[in-house]
Amino acid sequence: MDKTSQINLIKEFADEYSVPGFEQAMVKRFLSYAKKYGQTEVDGLFNAYVARHENNGQKPLVQLDAHSDSVGFIVQAVRPNGLIKFATLGGWVPTNIPATKVVIKNKEGKYIKGVVATKPPHFMTKEELNQVPVIAEMSIDVGSSSRQETIDEYKINTGCPIFVDATCEYFEQTGLFLGKDFDNRLGAAALIDVLDQLQGQNLAVDVTAALSSQEEVGLRGAHVTARKLNPDLAIVFEGCPCDDTFTPDWLAQTGLKRGPMLRDLDTTFIANPIFEEFAANLADKLNIPYTRSVRTGGGMNGAAIAYWNGAPTIVLGIPVRYEHTAYNWAALSDYQNAVKIAVNVLKELDEKTIASFKLAD
Structure with a gap:
């Protein structure tokens, strides 16, 4: 080859x-x-x-x-506000997860874009700014505003797999891949x-x-x-x-x-x-x-x-x-x-x- x-x-x-x-x-x-x-x-x-x-x-x-x-994630449940509670598949460090871009394969086999939601620093207390995030408290946002919308419109519910969304690049000058x-x-x-x-x-x-x-x-x-x-x-x-x-x-x-x-x-x-x-x-x-x-x-x-x-x-x-x-x-x-x-x-x-x-x- x-x-x-x-x-x-x-x-x-x-x-x-x-x-x-x-x-x-x-x-x-x-x-x-x-x-x-x-x-x-x-x-x-x-x-x-x-x-x-x-x-x-x-x-x-x-x-x-x-x-x-x-490594990836799986949908555990949909929260009342439409955000998605997830569980990890494989070993993740909690600090590496927030703001990760993801795709979710919904119940119809379509891939839906999302992002691991983060609270803006403007709204964080001093204690929150210094805390290590807890995976069980994290959510993924696909742009929905309600549980019903996520389930009925986006067709996302318990058991849907979640993948990191990134595109591989190769740099000829350095001989390196990033992806x-x-x-x-x-x-x-x-x-x-x-x-x-x-x-x-x-x-x-x-x-x-x-x-x-x-x-x-x-x-x-x-x-x-x-x-x-x-x-x-x-x-x-x-x-x-x-x-x-x-x-x-x-x-x-x-x-x-x-x-x-x-x-x-x-x-x-x-x-x-x-x-x-x-x-x-x-x-x-x-x-x-x-x-x-x-x-x-x-x-x-x-x-x-x-x-x-x-x-x-x-x-x-x-x-x-x-x-x-x-x-x-x-x-x-x-x-x-x-x-x-x-x-x-x-x-x-x-x-x-x-x-x-x-x-x-």
């Missing part, structure tokens, strides 16, 4: 609306690209699978993973890119890509995909949070234009250390930049997949600044290098190499 195709794919995926439980649009978009590379399937949790045309079922199976959902939901539309794009770069090549392993749902609310889709595929090995693509803007350089482990992140540990996951070193050594040999990360917070699909049957698993994180907010930064070069590592690892794998990850010499 050439540079222009990569940029267009990332922008297209980033602009799609997809929150936990409501990933249908993103899955359809993904499959429109994936069908040329293999046999596709979707389950009732909206997990999407792509088994390469070149698979023969006789070789070790490698599962590629990324997730289709991003929403890079966690994990970058990973979804990487799945397509890897399949494209390997198309027609006979590997010593079978490869199935799984775009999993509901990662942001508990890795739920990946639990299902791992059970279904029962892989011998797994490579997980993730949009991982940068710490380069607030952490001393000696401690920062994920930053823009430093290459993808190989995650050693987080609160849910410890990478298979033999597989991890295999990938790192291969990247060194090929002069592909990367960082290593030991995190005391966070979690991702690698845990759900690795802990299903003990398949050696690594995570290739594509650095994202300001995850779980309305606007993110990401570098094209980091994305490209993550794909490059995955493609070259897959070319090196065979049954004997995978077996070596399970027992040290």
Whole structure:
């Protein structure tokens, strides 16, 4: 896949609306690209699978993973004044939510623009100005003036999904993207890119890509995909949070234009250390930049997949600044290098190499 195709794919995926439980649009978009590379399937949790045309079922199976959902909201109830009380889907910091532009998919499937309402400072007391906002007290305003209008005219009521509304941009001069939901539309794009770069090549392993749902609310889709595929090995693509803007350089482990992140540990996951070193050594040999990360917070699909049957698993994180907010930064070069590592690892794998990850010499 050439540079222009990569940029267009990332922008297209980033602009799609997809929150936990409501990933249908993103899955359809993904499959429109994936069908040329293999046999596709979707389950009732909206997990999407792509088994390469070149698979023969006789070789070790490698599962590629990324997730289709991003953080968002859901309508909980409509207030008497027409404003919408909502609940979060995924992890939000309360201070990042006010004034966020959103769209709500109403009961007729139409997208309605709105904004997370804020009280003007002119009307705030000194105490209110210094308070951290409470999510349960927030509302979304779609321009309605009554509960009846919101329900009857806007067709919005309990259960409607709410998405961040932002358009992805790419800046050629800096090689950076600015947009929403890079966690994990970058990973979804990487799945397509890897399949494209390997198309027609006979590997010593079978490869199935799984775009999993509901990662942001508990890795739920990946639990299902791992059970279904029962892989011998797994490579997980993730949009991982940068710490380069607030952490001393000696401690920062994920930053823009430093290459993808190989995650050693987080609160849910410890990478298979033999597989991890295999990938790192291969990247060194090929002069592909990367960082290593030991995190005391966070979690991702690698845990759900690795802990299903003990398949050696690594995570290739594509650095994202300001995850779980309305606007993110990401570098094209980091994305490209993550794909490059995955493609070259897959070319090196065979049954004997995978077996070596399970027992040290």
